[in-house]
Amino acid sequence: MELSLEMLEQESRKLDFNSTQRSELLKAVIHYSEEFLDHIEEIPVYQESPEALERLAELTFEEQARPIEDLLKYIGTAVDNTGINPAGSGHMGYVPGGGTFPTALGDFLAAITNRYAGIYYANPGAVMIEDQCIRWMAKLVGYPDLHAGNLSSGGSIATLTAITAARNFHKITPENVRNQVIYHTQQTHHCVLKAVRMAALDFAHIRRIPMNDEYQMDVAALAHQLDADLSQGLTPFLIVASAGTTDTGIIDPLEQIAALATRYNCWFHIDAAYGGFFALVPALKDRLSGLSKSDSIVLDPHKGLFLSYGTGAVLIKNRSAALQSQFYRANYMQDADGEHIILNPSDVSPELTKHFRGLRMWLSLHLTGIKPYRAALEEKLRLAQYFHASVSKLGYEVGPKPTLTVCLFRQSVGNLEGDNEINRRILNTILKSGKVFLSSTTLDGVFWLRICVMVFRTHKKNIDDLLDILQMNEQRIG
Numbered sequence: 001m002e003l004s005l006e007m008l009e010q011e012s013r014k015l016d017f018n019s020t021q022r023s024e025l026l027k028a029v030i031h032y033s034e035e036f037l038d039h040i041e042e043i044p045v046y047q048e049s050p051e052a053l054e055r056l057a058e059l060t061f062e063e064q065a066r067p068i069e070d071l072l073k074y075i076g077t078a079v080d081n082t083g084i085n086p087a088g089s090g091h092m093g094y095v096p097g098g099g100t101f102p103t104a105l106g107d108f109l110a111a112i113t114n115r116y117a118g119i120y121y122a123n124p125g126a127v128m129i130e131d132q133c134i135r136w137m138a139k140l141v142g143y144p145d146l147h148a149g150n151l152s153s154g155g156s157i158a159t160l161t162a163i164t165a166a167r168n169f170h171k172i173t174p175e176n177v178r179n180q181v182i183y184h185t186q187q188t189h190h191c192v193l194k195a196v197r198m199a200a201l202d203f204a205h206i207r208r209i210p211m212n213d214e215y216q217m218d219v220a221a222l223a224h225q226l227d228a229d230l231s232q233g234l235t236p237f238l239i240v241a242s243a244g245t246t247d248t249g250i251i252d253p254l255e256q257i258a259a260l261a262t263r264y265n266c267w268f269h270i271d272a273a274y275g276g277f278f279a280l281v282p283a284l285k286d287r288l289s290g291l292s293k294s295d296s297i298v299l300d301p302h303k304g305l306f307l308s309y310g311t312g313a314v315l316i317k318n319r320s321a322a323l324q325s326q327f328y329r330a331n332y333m334q335d336a337d338g339e340h341i342i343l344n345p346s347d348v349s350p351e352l353t354k355h356f357r358g359l360r361m362w363l364s365l366h367l368t369g370i371k372p373y374r375a376a377l378e379e380k381l382r383l384a385q386y387f388h389a390s391v392s393k394l395g396y397e398v399g400p401k402p403t404l405t406v407c408l409f410r411q412s413v414g415n416l417e418g419d420n421e422i423n424r425r426i427l428n429t430i431l432k433s434g435k436v437f438l439s440s441t442t443l444d445g446v447f448w449l450r451i452c453v454m455v456f457r458t459h460k461k462n463i464d465d466l467l468d469i470l471q472m473n474e475q476r477i478g
């Protein structure tokens with residue numbers, strides 16, 4: 001049966017919630033989020049619930065509405081009580097994310113007003129807010145005023161933006177790509193290699209440079225490889241260093257690598273997704289001074305600024321390099337053309353329409369000021385050092401003294417198979433506690449347990465909880 005226009009309007013008006021409906025929905029959602037936050041520490045830091053997932057799988061989209069209370073029950077059981085609880089203080093696996101409250105407020109406002117943050121003309125204020133966040137980060141890492149930058153969904157997309165800028169700036173084409181050389185280490189995050197592949201740069205020679213005992217890029221080996229490649233008639237093109245690797249949290253010797261990048265006319269990219277915001281901490285300022293010498297940097301505010309998932313950032317020193325790879329014009333966009341100092345975010349990123357993610361960061365930094373961020377980062381550094389010293393006293397083998405907030409540790413019975421088994425058992429014991437979530441890694445064939453202290457809610461008590469579990473485990477083994 002064909003519906004009349006009036007009937008269509010009546011039905012479509014259901015998308016425009018009235019004020020009574022809005023306040024009821026808000027009440028339910030705020031109640032849910034308050035309960036969640038008030039009891040966040042009681043939610044196991046890792047859990048499985050196959051029944052809840054089965055129930056969610058059966059929930060189909062229907063023509064008719066469902067009440068918010070029912071939907072919140074599904075979210076509560078199948079989402080917020082399964083898997084990792086990344087906002088919980090016991091989450092120390094991988095590189096943990098954040099989940100600060102102002103992020104939620106910023107997202108709420110951004111979604112309600114639905115301001116368009118991709119083009120200056122569409123919303124100068126929204127674009128200025130993103131620009132202010134970018135400029136603040138650029139100042140932090142020592143970039144000049146005329147840089148380009150962009151807030152992305154995360155570090156991986158930010159990396160893709162940097163790598164494509166490098167490719168276009170160095171005029172890499174299908175004809176010359178096979179002559180180019182890219183340098184990285186085994187510790188480089190896989191998102192860099194993914195970006196290299198997406199940018200069709202995997203046809204280049206990719207050199208994995210050896211590392212020293214601290215898992216840093218060996219600068220002498222890099223210099224040697226650069227010379228060897230030049231003498232073979234190849235073109236060194238891109239050097240990728242890390243400021244905070246996922247496995248070990250090390251920072252490559254950035255200043256020395258930068259000097260080689262300049263000497264050999266290479267684009268120098270730094271993955272500072274994890275470590276970049278530690279430039280806020282005075283004790284690490286010198287170690288991170290080489291950030292300023294790079295051509296591009298990736299930082300992850302959803303790691304180092306503890307924002308909820310969904311915000312990465314790329315900084316590109318040379319504006320025109322950023323524009324060369326992303327700038328486009330289309331007839332239907334002609335009204336948006338105009339003179340302004342602030343770059344259109346869409347001119348330096350693959351995204352056109354984008355989430356107004358600047359608001360969550362801008363609001364977060366203003367609502368508390370920078371001081372608590374600096375303190376939290378310094379606190380996490382000290383907690384990792386405290387754990388390193390304490391777990392070693394318990395008789396565990398430890399990795400290098402933490403540069404950032406990762407600490408590697410393990411038990412050893414003297415043979416690889418036995419070591420793997422015992423450490424897997426320890427990991428399971430920790431996960432079963434529900435108090436601490438850890439992840440493991442393998443370095444040079446050796447199985448390691450690792451912590452990465454990066455949740456803003458993690459404090460000394462959580463480290464002591466982990467030490468207690470490990471001590472009890474020791475007693476059982478002993």
Ligand SMILES: Cc1ncc(COP(=O)(O)O)c(C=O)c1O
Nearest residue numbers: 095154155156189191246273274
């Ligand atoms: C060192 C490092 N670089 C890059 C990334 C990728 O960032 P994202 O997960 O935000 O895409 C990660 C992710 O955990 C990381 O730890």
